Structures are given as C-alpha cells and as structure tokens.
Amino acid sequence: MAGWVVVVGSINVDLTVQVSRLPRPGETVVNGTLTRSGGGKSANQACAAARFGATTRFVGAVGDDAMADEALDSIAAAGIDVSRCIRLAGTPTAVALIMVDVAGENQIAVASGANGVLDGAAVAAALTDLEPPPGSALLLALEVSDPVVVAAAQWAAARGMTIVVDPAPARPLPPELLATHPIVKPNQTEAFQLTGERTAQAAAAALHARTGAPVIVTLGAGGAMLFDPGHGGPDHLPSPRVETIDATGAGDALTGILAACLASGAPVRAALSWAVTGAALSTLGNGARGALPTRPEVGLLMGMVTG
Numbered sequence: 432m433a434g435w436v437v438v439v440g441s442i443n444v445d446l447t448v449q450v451s452r453l454p455r456p457g458e459t460v461v462n463g464t465l466t467r468s469g470g471g472k473s474a475n476q477a478c479a480a481a482r483f484g485a486t487t488r489f490v491g492a493v494g495d496d497a498m499a500d501e502a503l504d505s506i507a508a509a510g511i512d513v514s515r516c517i518r519l520a521g522t523p524t525a526v527a528l529i530m531v532d533v534a535g536e537n538q539i540a541v542a543s544g545a546n547g548v549l550d551g552a553a554v555a556a557a558l559t560d561l562e563p564p565p566g567s568a569l570l571l572a573l574e575v576s577d578p579v580v581v582a583a584a585q586w587a588a589a590r591g592m593t594i595v596v597d598p599a600p601a602r603p604l605p606p607e608l609l610a611t612h613p614i615v616k617p618n619q620t621e622a623f624q625l626t627g628e629r630t631a632q633a634a635a636a637a638l639h640a641r642t643g644a645p646v647i648v649t650l651g652a653g654g655a656m657l658f659d660p661g662h663g664g665p666d667h668l669p670s671p672r673v674e675t676i677d678a679t680g681a682g683d684a685l686t687g688i689l690a691a692c693l694a695s696g697a698p699v700r701a702a703l704s705w706a707v708t709g710a711a712l713s714t715l716g717n718g719a720r721g722a723l724p725t726r727p728e729v730g731l732l733m734g735m736v737t738g
C-alpha cells in the first residue's frame with residue numbers, strides 16, 4: 432500500500448562539473464563536463480520517495496528568478512505536489528555547485544538563497560490545512576533553518592506522523608525537534624560531528640539517548656547501521672556492491688526510500704533494507720536524481736517478488 436510522504440526543506444538547481452579528479456584548495460582542474468539538473472537534499476528525497484511509489488508532497492521555497500520554475504518543475508514532473516511551495520520576492524533560488532570525480536566522489540557548495548530565507552511561520556501556514564492519512568511520514572533535512580524544521584516537526588508530531596530527520600549539513604539539533612522523537616539518519620561524519628563520539632555505534636547510542644527513537648547511521652558503500660534497542664541490534668545492513676558512477680544524492684535516495692517504506696507500513700529494519708539497496712542503485716547514473724530506482728527494481732536486486 433502506497434503511503435504519504437510530506438517533505439519540508441530545500442530545493443536547488445545543481446550545476447555539476449564532472450572532472451578527472453577533485454581540485455585541491457587553490458587549484459584549477461580543467462576539461463570538465465557541465466550538467467544542470469534539479470537538486471537540494473529535501474527535493475531529492477521527495478523525488479526518491481515518489482519514484483518508489485509514495486504519494487509525495489513537497490513544501491519549500493524558491494525565489495522569483497529564472498531558476499524558480501526550473502527547480503519546481505523538476506519535482507512536479509516526478510508527480511510531486513508542489514502547490515504549497517512558496518515564492519519569495521527579491522530572493523534567488525538556491526544553487527549548488529558540485530564537482531564529481533571519476534570515482535563518483537563529490538564536493539558541494541550551496542548558495543542557499545530562498546532555502547535560507549524561508550521561515551517557520553510561513554511553513555506552519557503552508558501546512559496548516561494539510562491532513563495526511565494515519566501512518567504518513569515527514570522528512571526533514573538541515574539545508575533550511577531551525578524554525579522551519581521545528582515548525583514542520585511539531586505539525587507532524589501533532590498528527591502522529593513518523594518523523595525522519597537527515598541531519599545534513601550537520602549542526603546541533605534543537606531541543607524542540609528532539610522532543611518530537613524523530614528517527615535521525617546521519618552519515619558517519621555527521622554522527623561524529625553531532626555527538627563527539629568516534630564510532631558509529633557510540634554516536635548512534637548518544638543520539639538515541641536524545642530522541643528515544645531508532646537511529647540510522649549510513650556508512651556509504653558499507654551500507655548502514657540501525658540502532659534500535661527496542662528491537663535488538665545494533666544491526667549492520669550491508670550495501671550491494673555496484674560500480675558507482677556518481678554518489679551525489681545517494682544519502683537522499685536512501686532517506687526518501689526509507690520514508691516511502693515506513694509510510695507504507697514497513698517496520699524500520701525492513702524499510703532500511705530496501706533503502707540501502709535503493710541507494711546503491713541510485714549511484715548508477717549522473718546527478719542526484721539520475722538513477723532513482725522504483726520499488727520493483729530494488730525488489731529485483733533484493734531477490735524479492737514485489738507487488
């Protein structure tokens with residue numbers, strides 16, 4: 432059964448240069464190839480959830496420049512409802528400058544534009560009459576301000592929704608967000624930054640102590656670790672080996688698929704198993720959304736029969 436996923440957060444236009452190797456500080460690398468595509472961690476996550484079959488709604492902000500429609504169209508084309516998005520006058524749409532090397536590794540810098548100007552009151556107003564069905568999930572990342580994240584989390588908590596937070600880029604999580612008991616899903620670097628710990632398990636335990644909810648630490652090509660003391664574990668879910676072309680947005684794919692599975696009623700471990708496999712498949716194309724898999728495609732790789 433397809434569930435509802437509501438995504439509140441960032442939407443960017445990605446300008447990506449494929450290079451033979453990433454430049455060091457102060458160095459110039461030439462002969463790259465430029466591509467331009469939709470991006471932003473939250474918008475990417477919305478696309479991953481929608482591609483996986485979730486009924487997906489996105490709330491975020493664009494500016495009033497030429498890139499605004501390009502950014503919104505890139506997710507509306509994926510079947511995502513963008514009717515609650517906000518256009519901010521006198522503000523540029525966010526742009527990410529990305530470099531990707533031949534191994535698929537990247538460097539990213541974001542001009543936050545409208546993402547950084549969006550405020551919590553506007554988000555609360557945009558969400559006020561939205562009533563998702565029971566079991567729905569809210570997805571949050573940190574390319575928008577704390578008041579935005581808190582407003583969305585409190586809206587979701589009041590409706591009994593499952594809240595998933597991708598703490599990227601990492602910064603301290605506000606107490607009002609922790610009080611909504613979100614599933615927090617950092618990568619290993621972010622987990623260390625958030626907790627000061629030096630192992631994935633210790634960092635997950637520290638985050639669990641703050642949220643009382645399952646914690647997922649993603650390990651890149653190593654898969655992910657689920658820390659959920661109520662259900663055994665810690666549990667390591669390995670990733671299938673693939674020939675990565677571009678790892679940009681792999682974490683976003685994982686988060687979007689995780690939310691889609693949770694919203695369709697899957698337990699956290701099963702949802703993460705789908706998400707880890709889907710994230711690996713998402714690296715087989717260029718760009719953050721270049722190879723987002725469908726549920727049957729992921730099921731095929733997992734050796735499962737899907738409906």
Ligand code: RIB
Binds near residue numbers: 441
């Ligand atoms: O996670 C990848 C995303 O990070 C890119 O799409 C870029 O826009 C940045 O937000």
